[in-house]
Amino acid sequence: MTAPPLPPPLPSASTSARETLLDVAGLSVSFPTPDGSVRAVVDASFEVGRGEILGIVGESGSGKTTLLMAVARLLDAPGVRVEAERVCLGGRELQALSDREFHRLRGAELSVVFQDATSALNPTATIGRQIGETLRAHRSVSRKAATAEAVRLLELLGVPDAARRSDSYAHELSGGLRQRVMIASAIAARPSLLLADEPTTALDVTVQAGVVDLVVGLRDALNMAVVWISHDLPLLATFADRVAVMYAGRIIEVGPSQRVFDTPGHPYTVGLLESIPQVKSAAGGRLTAMPGSLPSPTDYPTGCPFADRCAFRMDVCAEMPTFRSVAPGHVAACWLLDEGRDSGDR
Amino acid sequence: MKMTSDSLTRPESAPLVDDFGAASGSVLSKMVAPMRRLVSSRKGKAAAAGLAVYVVIGLGWRLLPLPAPDYIDQTVRLRGPSAGHLLGTDEFGRDILSRIFDGIGITLGVSAISISVALVIGVSTGIFAAYSGGWVDAVLMRAYDALLAMPDMILAIAVAAIIGTGARDAIVALAVVGTPQFARIVRSSCLSELPKTYIEASVSLGGSRARIMFRHLLPNSVGPIAVQTAIFGAFSVLMLAGLSFLGLGVQPPAPSLGGMLSTARQYLATAPWYAVGPGLAIALLVLTLNALADCVRDITDRRGR
């Protein structure tokens, strides 16, 4: 079956002041399962500017984590297939790099922070050594210097009693501290892009606030771009520059985060926001819940994947919509945005 | 397959015998699917077929037109394979083939019974120890540890030496070796299930100890139990053969595969065919059971059941 045409390049959806650092176009990920071929990511395209924070929001099964892992080349399920038109970091096409070359990028240009700090950290090495390891992998520094720098980083990142903590092991720290350690380790070599997969989902809300502030501060200090995955759209709206909404493996809406939060363009985003009680809203009463559930990933419909659950479904939705403009810099893939316009052209 | 959690089906229109009939399935009906998976691979088919052959032989060999296994005829001592004696005769002129078949029957019987005993005692004490915890668990497990500390064959020999020889005592010896193994495996499985939320949920619903042990812990340990059963099956056949070989298992004049092997040693130069039959019979049975154990392990691994 022919893939729907790529969306046109999105100069309007990216922040004009920033130079593009990460440019992904037409990325698809699929892998075989006993129940059929699962299309985890379908034709995803997005850009991240230098020093920009892009949030990717979606529920489980939306493909957001798989997308991130594909960019970071961390997918290793058997039989997984990653295809993309373009995956460029700083002008360099990443798909052309060998595994060794790509490996050298890690830490220095591109770093990943995971949701579960416990399993991402080595339980048998002290945290000072782990952070130092990243440093020594990318620069020729002595072990002593690396450990000293690690302590300095921990201090800066708000870990109390850093010198002593540097000698502790991961399991001796609380969740919030472990996450800070992971972040310290990730930025030790000052990468230009940080990929974060739900880094605060498992943390308490007060701790989450601290980590968010930390990452924003790091972006400001290092001009580091961040791609932050979350299921929490209001959270992303408070600090991300732009946000992309994913559903059933596709990116269905992109725009400035505050704008997407205030005036969402895609019915799914609308439904998502209506499902969340806002802190200062009137209490009691039912929430507007979206009916139905996600389509099965082995069996996505050919048209718009949200059509079955959409209150505004039309006949034309049997065809996958391309991105349409909601406002300057804000696009969504929905035929509704065509209202009033000639639907004859495609 | 789309499931809409919002759809509501009116209870009145539902037929009386509906999914509920199939839903609360009996124990046997829940075994159908795994059994089918077991024989889906080539190894599974071969193992199942092999075991079936042995069982058929063990149960039905008397229907075959064979000489009686205990019929002594000194005139045909240690003859090679012939029309009347397909595998030859032993030192008393008895037909080797029929003795092998009889021996298979006895072996299967002894194994089956000792597995059953070890399973029942081992599983129930294992669950009980896991659930009780504390000193009950400690005492039971130390007792089992003591038994497990000895190499199996030595332990079996020791038991046989204490309680006597013969098929019945061999069953006891094998059960003594097998029970701690079952107990340990089951206890381990139960310990990993106990902290899980559904156990807590059952307590909050008012579930009694017995209910939790036998309605929740036991079914969720079926996987490891099945694997252990298959492993112990192969194991018990080998051990019984070993005991009989040493003269501690099944006693003459009853035929035993191990015993025949032992006797055949003396006649290796003059009647080499004597050893081949029993040896192959043991080897193939153990191989079949091991293959079966592999298949059981494979199917439990995938679903974790």
Add this chain to the structure above:
Amino acid sequence: MTASSGQALLSVRDLRVHFTHAALLNVRGRAKTRAVDGLDLDLSRGETLALVGESGCGKSTTGRAILRLVPAAGGQVTLDGVDVLALRGARLREARRDMQMVFQDPLGSLDRRMTVAESIEEPLVIHKLGTPRERRRRVRELIGRVQLDSKLAGRLPHELSGGQRQRVAIARALALEPKLLILDEPLSALDVSVQAQIVNLLLDLQSELGLAYLLISHDLRMVQHVAQRICVMYLGKIVESGPAQRVCDSPRHPYTEALLSAVPNPTGGASDRIVLQGELPSPAHPPSGCTFHTRCPYTQPVSCRTEVPSLEQAETGRWVSCHWHREIRSGTIKAAKRKIDLKGLEGISHEGVA
């Protein structure tokens, strides 16, 4: 602390739950963690009371202690006039019919070898209610009540979605017609859109069946929407309680204030967020005096470190446990602000990769 209206269905007084560490042998004896340290609450029929706090505050332990799933070290739990903590054996089993729990992990709370119908039927079987035919009818009715497709009755938990599993768990909890449902983070394992469906279901069930809910949660947004009253917990104690709306609009306790300001609010103005310093202390070694003083932005040299504050009534129906809550309210005492300074990072230059 009296209930808001009517006679209290559930009344908890001075509940204490302690965990001892067998491994730690210090001079004074075994180390003890006071997971719940003297807790009072009241819940009326048909009301939703939320127990809110972060990990380690003891809210889940409170719920479990009420249900006798963990042993209580002291205190009283009265359900409809019966002291639950004093019951044993058959009488305890009898009392369990009135109070049930819906757990955080829908998949884990269901026996993976039991079908939907079997799981829902289990409480009826345990309490020997009805003939098999009557039980089946009741199961069918319950499946309909939680808006689950009856075709799913024969399915196993792993064949269902998260929302469906939670519906099964709710149906099972309702089977015995309880008066009180303790919901232990019932939504946190579910997707946002599914959360809304389940919340609606729970609200509907509450009005149909007159259930009282004790909602244990860390999600302030959801709690503020659903609960009539809130109790905020910190390290085993309640630090503030009152009507949900009022507590969230104008919190009186510094911790509540920090908690609320940490909830992402894109519609608010520039974030004047209160960032708590330090880490959550270990429940095994709580700070002296007011346990919150190590992280409190309003902490004062007098009292905070030395005296344990008690719950006082700040207004009708609102209780706060803070030495200085009046001064904080009137503005006499201000919060100390903290900002993250990361300028030091620019020090080392970035060497490019070959």
